[in-house]
Amino acid sequence: MDRDRRALAAGAAIAALPLTYLAVFFGWPLVAILKRSLVVDGTLDLPLDVLTRGSTREIAWFTLWQATASTALTLAAGLPLAWALSRFRFRGRSVVEALVLVPFVLPTVVVGTAFLALLPDRLERSVWAILLAHVFFNVAVVVRVVGAFWSGLDSRLWDAAATLGASPLERHRAVTLPLLAPALASAASIVFLFCFTSFGVIVVLGGVRYATLETEIYNQAARLFDLRTAATLALIQLAAVALTVLVSGRLERRLGGARRTGRPALRPSGRERLAVAAVVGAGLGLLALPPAALVVRSLRVGDGYGLDHFRTLAEETPALLVVPWHAIVNSLLFASWATAIALAVGIPAAVAVVQRRRGLDVLLMLPLGASAVMLGYGYLLAFDDPPLDLRSSPAIVPLVQALVALPFVVRSLVPPLRAADVRLREAAAVLGATRGQIRREIDLPLLARPLAVAAGLAFAVSLGEFGATVFVARADRPTVPVAIFRFLSRPGAENVGAAMALCVVLMGLVAAVALVSERALVRERPR
Amino acid sequence: MKLTVDRIGVVLDRRRILDDVSFEVAPGERLALLGPSGSGKSTTLRVVAGLQRPTEGRVLLDGRDVTNEPPHRRDVGLVFQDAVLFPHRDVAGNVGFGPRVARVPRDELDRRVDEALDLVGLGAAGGRDVTTLSGGEAQRVALARALAPRPGLLLLDEPLGSLDGPLRLRLQSDLRTLFELLELTVVHVTHDVGEAFALGDRVAIMRQGRVAQVAAPEELWSRPADDWVARFLGMRNVHQDGDRATVTRPEAVRVVSGDAAKVLAADRDGPVVRLRVQLDDGGELEAVATGVDNPRPGDRVAVEVDPAGVVEVPVWRGGEQVSG
Numbered sequence: 001m002d003r004d005r006r007a008l009a010a011g012a013a014i015a016a017l018p019l020t021y022l023a024v025f026f027g028w029p030l031v032a033i034l035k036r037s038l039v040v041d042g043t044l045d046l047p048l049d050v051l052t053r054g055s056t057r058e059i060a061w062f063t064l065w066q067a068t069a070s071t072a073l074t075l076a077a078g079l080p081l082a083w084a085l086s087r088f089r090f091r092g093r094s095v096v097e098a099l100v101l102v103p104f105v106l107p108t109v110v111v112g113t114a115f116l117a118l119l120p121d122r123l124e125r126s127v128w129a130i131l132l133a134h135v136f137f138n139v140a141v142v143v144r145v146v147g148a149f150w151s152g153l154d155s156r157l158w159d160a161a162a163t164l165g166a167s168p169l170e171r172h173r174a175v176t177l178p179l180l181a182p183a184l185a186s187a188a189s190i191v192f193l194f195c196f197t198s199f200g201v202i203v204v205l206g207g208v209r210y211a212t213l214e215t216e217i218y219n220q221a222a223r224l225f226d227l228r229t230a231a232t233l234a235l236i237q238l239a240a241v242a243l244t245v246l247v248s249g250r251l252e253r254r255l256g257g258a259r260r261t262g263r264p265a266l267r268p269s270g271r272e273r274l275a276v277a278a279v280v281g282a283g284l285g286l287l288a289l290p291p292a293a294l295v296v297r298s299l300r301v302g303d304g305y306g307l308d309h310f311r312t313l314a315e316e317t318p319a320l321l322v323v324p325w326h327a328i329v330n331s332l333l334f335a336s337w338a339t340a341i342a343l344a345v346g347i348p349a350a351v352a353v354v355q356r357r358r359g360l361d362v363l364l365m366l367p368l369g370a371s372a373v374m375l376g377y378g379y380l381l382a383f384d385d386p387p388l389d390l391r392s393s394p395a396i397v398p399l400v401q402a403l404v405a406l407p408f409v410v411r412s413l414v415p416p417l418r419a420a421d422v423r424l425r426e427a428a429a430v431l432g433a434t435r436g437q438i439r440r441e442i443d444l445p446l447l448a449r450p451l452a453v454a455a456g457l458a459f460a461v462s463l464g465e466f467g468a469t470v471f472v473a474r475a476d477r478p479t480v481p482v483a484i485f486r487f488l489s490r491p492g493a494e495n496v497g498a499a500m501a502l503c504v505v506l507m508g509l510v511a512a513v514a515l516v517s518e519r520a521l522v523r524e525r526p527r
Numbered sequence: 528m529k530l531t532v533d534r535i536g537v538v539l540d541r542r543r544i545l546d547d548v549s550f551e552v553a554p555g556e557r558l559a560l561l562g563p564s565g566s567g568k569s570t571t572l573r574v575v576a577g578l579q580r581p582t583e584g585r586v587l588l589d590g591r592d593v594t595n596e597p598p599h600r601r602d603v604g605l606v607f608q609d610a611v612l613f614p615h616r617d618v619a620g621n622v623g624f625g626p627r628v629a630r631v632p633r634d635e636l637d638r639r640v641d642e643a644l645d646l647v648g649l650g651a652a653g654g655r656d657v658t659t660l661s662g663g664e665a666q667r668v669a670l671a672r673a674l675a676p677r678p679g680l681l682l683l684d685e686p687l688g689s690l691d692g693p694l695r696l697r698l699q700s701d702l703r704t705l706f707e708l709l710e711l712t713v714v715h716v717t718h719d720v721g722e723a724f725a726l727g728d729r730v731a732i733m734r735q736g737r738v739a740q741v742a743a744p745e746e747l748w749s750r751p752a753d754d755w756v757a758r759f760l761g762m763r764n765v766h767q768d769g770d771r772a773t774v775t776r777p778e779a780v781r782v783v784s785g786d787a788a789k790v791l792a793a794d795r796d797g798p799v800v801r802l803r804v805q806l807d808d809g810g811e812l813e814a815v816a817t818g819v820d821n822p823r824p825g826d827r828v829a830v831e832v833d834p835a836g837v838v839e840v841p842v843w844r845g846g847e848q849v850s851g
Contacts, residue, residue: 154611156611157611157613159573159578159598159605159611160605160607160611160613160672161613161624162577163576163577163599163601163603163604163605164604164624164625164676165600165625165629166599166624167597167628168597170599174627174628175613179613179614179615181615267540269580
């Protein structure tokens, strides 16, 4: 009884820090938005005029439409790759798996700019550009989520179906699809959420013609200063996101219940080998195109090639208040602080989630669904006056970036924490280890690898964060994505060139981070 | 349906799994593939089912070469060791899978499902979720699922392997009754000698990717192909002498009263007692005693050997010896 109570108190203490952080840096900004939208001069005033406006309906419809189309296309593109990477083992599979994940950690602004570099002028600012960029960005989600599930299915299920007379097509219809349904629903809802709240890609590729709720929130708040309309659009978006999360959660539960019995992947044989090679080759080729185009464009000067665009990064420009390379320093500093905060909050949060605090789990995932632009806007409204006047403080940038990175930290720490075999700790205890020794000898070494991954992800996410940062970053302290955006908003080939060069730098930084945390992965022997 | 396996070989990852495997199964006949793990029996079954393409050789069904036919066009049923039921379908959905993909009309399909479930003694289980089934029930459903499309050839891969004790014996006798009732052509993989002898009209013994001997159980027991086969079947009275070995069936050794040998051990094995006896000339023999009053370790006895139960076989030099 006494021990239970003590454990309960310890659990509550662990959960206290993440809960406080979420309340102040997530809850409060949301309340501020709610207040700005619904309260006028101290009385409740529903923003019916904004809701019924034709332009609102148009924007909401386009947001929904492009997110649905992007999701469908991403599933179609990701399933063959998931099949090839999860059902078969072949030389270089782990390298391919790592390469497929790269687009997902690329900053959205970079992805958008890469498609600007890749597509012919005619398609540059079209719906197709947006959809393709979304597919490029999100294919990793499908490969990861569906692939992990697929490789856990017993390959003899297909053998059984085959001997029962099912042709390959029928096997996919009657066995593969129903069994994958929970993973498909889960991947689809994640991709849908990312596309629904997509900002960087649409701001870069949509131009003035295509606006989603997310870009319109930015437009209303930062350009037209119609804060009430912006807040109301943010509320519509929040409701849509909450609905998606609810529906997908229910769908996954209904479709779930598939037994997972892993069987080792097989080497492809005969015709399968051709199919696997074709899928992997085509997938990698297509995924390599946009970054390659970006690098080529950043080097093109007039009719020749050179490093001129990179050289201009050290020169003053009318696009920014500072020399462009300062943005790189800012980005690295902000991302370091954001990573530190995300880990400080995320580690206790993950421990609390593992201790069966499901409510906290859902709460921690919310920032993932809440749009970054909305958060940034909420920060401006909430931290404008005492007691927390952060508006002109540089701390506001890492604080909001950490919030965006938090779900990634928690997601990479919870599974290994859960999987940590209790019996290892019990064995150590029987051998005479104290609680502290167990933590030092067992828990920490086992968690070193996931911690490196979590830190790497948090750093990469913070480096590329755009939607919230563009609101809160002061004009004299821009980050790289903000600087890219400023360059792209100005006419002239030299500005586009500088944007491309900055994108290449940012891509290099993210790749370096990925490589470092990947090395941490490799050094630990896979279990 | 008649099955002909004609000199098949399989090489996987540059490792030879099967080498020159040939056998025939007549319509209505039951063949047991018996061998230690890794001997290639399951791979042989997968080749017959069409799940593994052989590197060389042919598979014929009723004289038709099906070597390049995919599994779904072979009219062959397969039961796995641990059932492998479709988790997203209930029992009836699993059993009806074959007829459904064959586009059998609804009422006929229902009838076939009921019929197949009745055959395996699970007539009332159609609506059950497959995750609620016990090991034995799951295996019966897997059998019903394989039978529902009415295959010309039924393949069983260690069908009783995941069961134990009395459950195993009961399903074994049920299988036998069913095979006889349906006059099925069956190839049945097992590593258990008792199971192979109980369910197979003939037994093919496999070792290291090759067929060591194909014969009826009685023939195998009385005339094993070599000393390895004799030891694998469980015989202990195998005495090697140069490149020949003498195999004495334990039931041919009678223990009588006398003073030419000493009882080393007496182990009860179900209804019989296995006696290990040391002859004064140094040799050891195993005898099976069926009486109710048997000698104890240390007792002095004498042995008589029925010469009809002694056979001379070649010594197998192909690999590691299997100890009895």
